[in-house]
Amino acid sequence: MDLLRRSMTGIFVYAVLLPAVFWPFDFHLTEPELSRTFALSMFGISIIRLVHWFFTDRLYRYSPALWRNCFTIFSLGHASVLSLFFAMAMFDERFEPILHITMLAIGGIASSAIVALMPRISLALCNLIILLVPSIAAGFYLENKMPYAIMLLVYVSFIGLMGFRASKEYQRSFEIETQLDKQKKVLEQLNKIDALTGINNRGYFNIEFENQWQLASRNEYPLALLLIDIDHFKRFNDDHGHLCGDACLVHVASLISQQINRKTDVVARFGGEEFVVLLPSCNIREAEKVAEKIRSAIEANPCMYGEEKLSVTASLGVASLVPNADTESHMLIETADKAMYSAKSAGRNLVVSAASA
Numbered sequence: 001m002d003l004l005r006r007s008m009t010g011i012f013v014y015a016v017l018l019p020a021v022f023w024p025f026d027f028h029l030t031e032p033e034l035s036r037t038f039a040l041s042m043f044g045i046s047i048i049r050l051v052h053w054f055f056t057d058r059l060y061r062y063s064p065a066l067w068r069n070c071f072t073i074f075s076l077g078h079a080s081v082l083s084l085f086f087a088m089a090m091f092d093e094r095f096e097p098i099l100h101i102t103m104l105a106i107g108g109i110a111s112s113a114i115v116a117l118m119p120r121i122s123l124a125l126c127n128l129i130i131l132l133v134p135s136i137a138a139g140f141y142l143e144n145k146m147p148y149a150i151m152l153l154v155y156v157s158f159i160g161l162m163g164f165r166a167s168k169e170y171q172r173s174f175e176i177e178t179q180l181d182k183q184k185k186v187l188e189q190l191n192k193i194d195a196l197t198g199i200n201n202r203g204y205f206n207i208e209f210e211n212q213w214q215l216a217s218r219n220e221y222p223l224a225l226l227l228i229d230i231d232h233f234k235r236f237n238d239d240h241g242h243l244c245g246d247a248c249l250v251h252v253a254s255l256i257s258q259q260i261n262r263k264t265d266v267v268a269r270f271g272g273e274e275f276v277v278l279l280p281s282c283n284i285r286e287a288e289k290v291a292e293k294i295r296s297a298i299e300a301n302p303c304m305y306g307e308e309k310l311s312v313t314a315s316l317g318v319a320s321l322v323p324n325a326d327t328e329s330h331m332l333i334e335t336a337d338k339a340m341y342s343a344k345s346a347g348r349n350l351v352v353s354a355a356s357a
């Protein structure tokens, strides 16, 4: 695709290049047929290349190989017409009045072709060979055109070499850019993940919560929140050690995640032994059901630590509201927090909903 973007200027320039060479020297008047044939061929290929550009997304999606082959054929098509023109300019006496301007055009076109096609150096060099080798051969064949041929040969070798080096640098910077892109994605991912449990961290939750709050407010749908706190976790740590406590947190995080089905729901570690679940478009009754599913999953699945089977329970607070002008996002967290503390006071291993708290 970069290749196409880089070639766009050339496609427009090629469409008007030959008339620009003919007109100042009245070549179109002295040789109307020749001028017309070459100018129309170049113009025609430019039109085909514009059609290719117009349908590029569709064609690329259909077949990248077909897109690439079309690009190569059209690009070499332009080079072939120009090559014939340059070779005839050497051979044919009728081109004598425009020979110098043609030499100038060769230089410009060959350089711009190398620059534009640098991402595919094989195509760039092929283009260069098609463009210049016939006129160089013609120049060597005709004695009076030998200086032109030598000049073109030196020129083609020089820009071929420069193009080759520049292409290597292009590939290198392309690789670096791709690597940086990958690393950026990994860093972004690490930034939102809790290192211990592997679920989203508090920072990510805060951002997502604000986004969902705005969305729910605009579309006037409810936003539910569950706060989940492991019961007597201090005692758990004291009895079994901190490493076992860590394993328990991983275990509970995984159980919570397993109970959440919708892609838009967000599970995160809120801090310490506390977890949060955000359920967009979910009223209090639906949220209570999800909370109960989580509570019973934690109760029913003890944490395995080595040979030990350690029971865990959690207390859950549930809240849901439709955001409006009178509410603020922290209110939802505070309401769920109060409900969760009610669950603790009521004996733990319970779901308490703000609706009934």
Ligand SMILES: Nc1nc2c(ncn2[C@@H]2O[C@H](COP(=O)(O)OP(=O)(O)OP(=O)(O)O)[C@@H](O)[C@H]2O)c(=O)[nH]1
Binding pocket: 196, 229, 230, 231, 232, 233, 234, 235, 237, 241, 242, 243, 244, 245, 246, 249, 271, 272, 273, 344, 348
């Ligand atoms: N192993 C481990 N422990 C943690 C981590 N984060 C917080 N804790 C511990 O979690 C415990 C939380 O204790 P408390 O806030 O007193 O709550 P609790 O013992 O669960 O009591 P209730 O919530 O009332 O049931 C503390 O001992 C913290 O050290 C962690 O990442 N790993």
